[in-house]
Amino acid sequence: MAKRYRDTETLNDSTHIVKRARIFRPDRLSGLSDELLLKIFSYLSVTSLASCQSLSHRLGTIAGDSQLWKSAYYDRFVRPRASKIPGIRDPTVSPDTLLFSSRTSKWLDDEDLVRRGTETNWKRQYKLRHNWSRGNCDVSEIHIGDESIAPPLLTRLLEHMIVTADLESGLRAWDINGNQQLIATVPFVETGHPPSERETPTSLAIDTRERSDSTNIDIVVGFFTGRFSIYRLDKAGGKFTHCYTHSGLSPRSRNPIAGVAYHSPYLLTSTEKHTISLYKFQVEQKVDESNSSFVPPSLSCSLRSHTAWPPMSLSLRLRSDQVIVSIAFSLPTYRAGWSVGLQEIHLTPEGDITHTRLATAINQGFTQLSSGSSPSSGLSRSRAQPWMDECKSLPTSLSYNHPYLLSAHLDNTLTLYMVNSAADSLEISAGSRLWGHTSSVSGASVDSRGRAVSVSSRGDELRLWELEGGLKPVGARRRLAAGNLSVQVRPGKKKAKSDQVVGGVETGWESSHPKGTGIFDWRQSRCGWVGFDEEKVVLLRGKELGRQALTIYDFT
Numbered sequence: 001m002a003k004r005y006r007d008t009e010t011l012n013d014s015t016h017i018v019k020r021a022r023i024f025r026p027d028r029l030s031g032l033s034d035e036l037l038l039k040i041f042s043y044l045s046v047t048s049l050a051s052c053q054s055l056s057h058r059l060g061t062i063a064g065d066s067q068l069w070k071s072a073y074y075d076r077f078v079r080p081r082a083s084k085i086p087g088i089r090d091p092t093v094s095p096d097t098l099l100f101s102s103r104t105s106k107w108l109d110d111e112d113l114v115r116r117g118t119e120t121n122w123k124r125q126y127k128l129r130h131n132w133s134r135g136n137c138d139v140s141e142i143h144i145g146d147e148s149i150a151p152p153l154l155t156r157l158l159e160h161m162i163v164t165a166d167l168e169s170g171l172r173a174w175d176i177n178g179n180q181q182l183i184a185t186v187p188f189v190e191t192g193h194p195p196s197e198r199e200t201p202t203s204l205a206i207d208t209r210e211r212s213d214s215t216n217i218d219i220v221v222g223f224f225t226g227r228f229s230i231y232r233l234d235k236a237g238g239k240f241t242h243c244y245t246h247s248g249l250s251p252r253s254r255n256p257i258a259g260v261a262y263h264s265p266y267l268l269t270s271t272e273k274h275t276i277s278l279y280k281f282q283v284e285q286k287v288d289e290s291n292s293s294f295v296p297p298s299l300s301c302s303l304r305s306h307t308a309w310p311p312m313s314l315s316l317r318l319r320s321d322q323v324i325v326s327i328a329f330s331l332p333t334y335r336a337g338w339s340v341g342l343q344e345i346h347l348t349p350e351g352d353i354t355h356t357r358l359a360t361a362i363n364q365g366f367t368q369l370s371s372g373s374s375p376s377s378g379l380s381r382s383r384a385q386p387w388m389d390e391c392k393s394l395p396t397s398l399s400y401n402h403p404y405l406l407s408a409h410l411d412n413t414l415t416l417y418m419v420n421s422a423a424d425s426l427e428i429s430a431g432s433r434l435w436g437h438t439s440s441v442s443g444a445s446v447d448s449r450g451r452a453v454s455v456s457s458r459g460d461e462l463r464l465w466e467l468e469g470g471l472k473p474v475g476a477r478r479r480l481a482a483g484n485l486s487v488q489v490r491p492g493k494k495k496a497k498s499d500q501v502v503g504g505v506e507t508g509w510e511s512s513h514p515k516g517t518g519i520f521d522w523r524q525s526r527c528g529w530v531g532f533d534e535e536k537v538v539l540l541r542g543k544e545l546g547r548q549a550l551t552i553y554d555f556t
Contacts, residue, residue: 029059037062046072046126069122077129078110081468124556128535131555135464139491142180142550153548154204157531157538158217161235162550165201165221171240173233176536176552184233186240188221200224205260208316218243218264222257228269230294244294246279261314267297268314268325274305278325280351300351307331308341313400322354323347328400333362338394340407342419344426357426361417399445404467406452408441414454418470432471436463436486443530453537455530462489462530462539462553489537489553
């Protein structure tokens with residue numbers, strides 16, 4: 001629109017336009033010291049504190065003080081949990097006041113953040129936990145390849161790094177920070193051998209022990225022939241080094257490795273013929289140019305089960321005086337569908353078995369054989385046998401991280417079990433159903449803090465769960481009834497330009513299972529694999545023409 005000029009002829013010469021006087025308000029904050037401003041800002045809410053950072057350079061620096069955000073982090077994310085533990089809550093202090101403690105014992109699982117001292121960015125940690133609770137994140141995608149991958153890609157996540165294994169490309173490591181570039185790759189066939197001798201990988205695990213040197217990470221790969229190999233990744237040098245290969249059985253009696261867990265020096269394997277084996281390597285084996293192989297391990301124990309069915313979840317827990325091997329498995333029951341079981345094997349640090357325990361989630365009480373209700377009991381079938389309808393079909397996935405055992409189902413639900421592992425007993429609580437998904441759940445993962453991630457079989461619904469303490473507390477049951485126990489991830493705009501986003505759902509992806517079939521094969525559950533750490537969630541999704549891609553949800 002063209003600018004209109006003032007008609008001077010229509011104005012009276014005596015007309016005088018007076019500008020409105022600017023009112024200068026006294027600045028009372030600038031004269032205060034930084035210590036007084038810091039004390040004033042400690043009473044502000046997080047929203048007001050964030051607004052103060054955009055006022056001026058000085059106020060922004062004070063409002064971003066690490067101690068302010070540390071107090072805010074403790075008040076919102078730590079204090080509600082710590083106040084429920086006897087002996088930690090202070091009865092003399094009002095619960096409405098801002099509580100703050102510098103003692104690491106009162107920070108529960110976040111004590112590592114306190115030990116880091118000035119290295120911890122408390123504002124970033126607060127933003128991370130806030131985005132996690134709201135489901136706000138950015139989404140990016142790693143294209144694995146242009147050709148379809150068969151069998152499905154194996155994926156693991158550890159320390160801002162993704163490790164993948166497949167028949168065509170071998171073992172690869174991706175850095176998911178920054179440019180998300182490929183770190184290293186190595187084929188599964190040795191130089192000079194024909195490509196026909198490549199072996200199909202069937203399981204993958206990363207060493208979960210705490211290490212002082214974070215540049216070298218050990219990775220174990222299980223194959224269809226029953227063999228497994230260990231590779232060491234040098235993140236700084238960008239290369240894999242083959243360290244050891246354990247030969248399998250004869251070709252006629254092949255026993256594919258279905259699962260593996262690795263916590264150096266212990267390695268746990270599970271085969272499709274339900275054989276569990278525990279190996280022990282030497283501690284702190286060095287690999288260099290002169291010595292690139294591990295000393296062969298010793299077999300601590302080997303067990304075989306006739307009742308354990310996949311999906312299974314293997315884990316290793318090391319204590320000062322013992323090693324605990326845990327095998328969570330699906331269990332078929334008579335006329336009741338499927339349940340879950342857990343077996344623990346306790347060993348000495350030298351590898352000798354002390355005792356083993358077995359527990360299931362099945363009600364051990366009397367169960368009538370008739371399908372209807374008993375006239376003499378006067379109880380309906382649902383009240384007399386509450387566990388009958390817990391799990392009619394085979395679980396699609398199983399994740400165990402003590403004390404949480406989480407299973408996913410085809411009926412759009414998950415089941416949470418709490419495991420009580422005492423010195424003389426092992427118990428699994430009755431399952432608690434979790435609702436929230438609108439389609440069948442293909443993958444779920446839970447950590448030791450009770451945080452869980454689940455994904456639907458179509459790949460278009462990702463939910464975050466807060467399951468700390470189980471569902472026994474009244475507050476948790478109320479949140480479950482109100483539908484507030486989980487939050488659906490609402491990603492922002494994708495970085496990939498080829499896929500469009502409509503309403504937070506990526507339209508460029510297709511379901512990894514044919515629509516309308518209603519059939520789910522546990523052997524194809526890797527297409528719905530999901531894993532997460534403190535900052536990111538990684539999802540393996542199926543795309544068109546049988547291709548696969550890694551989708552990264554960044555909550556930072």
